[in-house]
C-alpha cells in the first residue's frame with residue numbers, strides 16, 4: 001500500500017530562536033514495490049524526511065497516510081507502523097548490542113511478541129536473506145568486519161518482516177568493494193523479496209545504477225523527483241546544489257555537443273561505453289557498405 005506525504009513541514013525547536021526548518025512543504029508518494037533513492041547534500045533534510053516515514057518524527061504541519069489511514073489520527077497505532085516500515089540507521093552497527101549475532105537478530109522479533117521459536121525462525125530467515133555466514137552466528141557482533149556488521153544490522157530489521165525497508169546511508173564508511181556488496185545485496189532484497197526500498201545517500205553515482213526513482217532534497221524541499229534519467233537531465237541545477245550527476249551524464253552530454261547524439265538509458269560509464277562501441281561498429285559497417 002502507498003505511503004503518502006501531503007505538505008509535510010518540520011522544524012526543530014519550533015517557536016524558539018534556534019528554530020530550524022528541516023522540511024519545507026514536502027509532498028510525495030512511495031508506491032508498492034518501488035526502489036527509491038533520496039539524495040541530497042549534507043543538511044538537506046534526508047534523515048529528517050525518512051524519520052517521518054515511520055513516525056519517529058511528527059510533522060509540524062501536513063499529513064502522512066499509510067494506505068488510507070492518517071498516521072496522526074488519535075487512535076492510530078504508531079508502533080505497528082514502525083514495525084511495517086523498518087529503518088536501518090546510519091552506522092547501524094552501533095546498535096548491535098547482544099552477546100551473539102543470532103541473539104541480536106532475535107531481539108526485534110521477540111520484542112514484537114513472537115514466541116522464542118518463531119523469533120529464531122525469523123532471525124534465521126533474515127540472516128539467510130543477507131547471506132550472513134552461518135559460522136559467524138554465535139560470534140560477538142563486535143568481532144565482525146564492517147561489511148558483516150552492516151549485513152547483520154540489515155538482518156535485524158528484516159527479521160521484523162517490514163513492508164518497506166529504509167536504509168540511511170547504508171554504505172557510509174565502507175570501502176568501494178564493501179559499498180558495492182551492500183548495494184548489490186539491497187538490490188537483491190528488493191528484486192527477490194519484492195520489498196519496497198528507500199535508500200538515502202549523498203552520492204548520485206552510488207545509487208544511479210540501482211534505483212528506479214530519485215528524489216533530490218535541497219534545503220528541506222523535494223526539488224526533483226523522477227527516474228534517474230529525468231533527474232540527471234537537470235545536471236546543471238544539481239551542480240549548483242553541490243551535487244554531481246554521475247560521470248556518464250557528462251559523457252553523454254559532451255558527445256551530444258560534439259554531434260553524436262546517443263539516446264541512452266545508461267547509468268554507468270561502462271554501459272555508455274558499450275553503447276558507444278556498438279554505435280561506432282554500426283557506423284563502420286554503413287561506411288564500408290556505401291564505399292562499395
Ligand SMILES: Nc1ncnc2c1ncn2[C@@H]1O[C@H](COP(=O)(O)OP(=O)(O)OP(=O)(O)O)[C@@H](O)[C@H]1O
Nearest residue numbers: 012020022040041042043044045046047048049202
Ligand atoms: N536533532 C536536531 N536538532 C536540531 N537541528 C537538527 C537536528 N537534526 C538535524 N537538524 C538540522 O536539520 C537540517 C536537516 O538535517 P538532516 O540531518 O535531516 O539532513 P541530512 O540531509 O540527513 O544530512 P546528513 O547527510 O549530514 O545526514 C540541518 O540543518 C540540520 O542541522
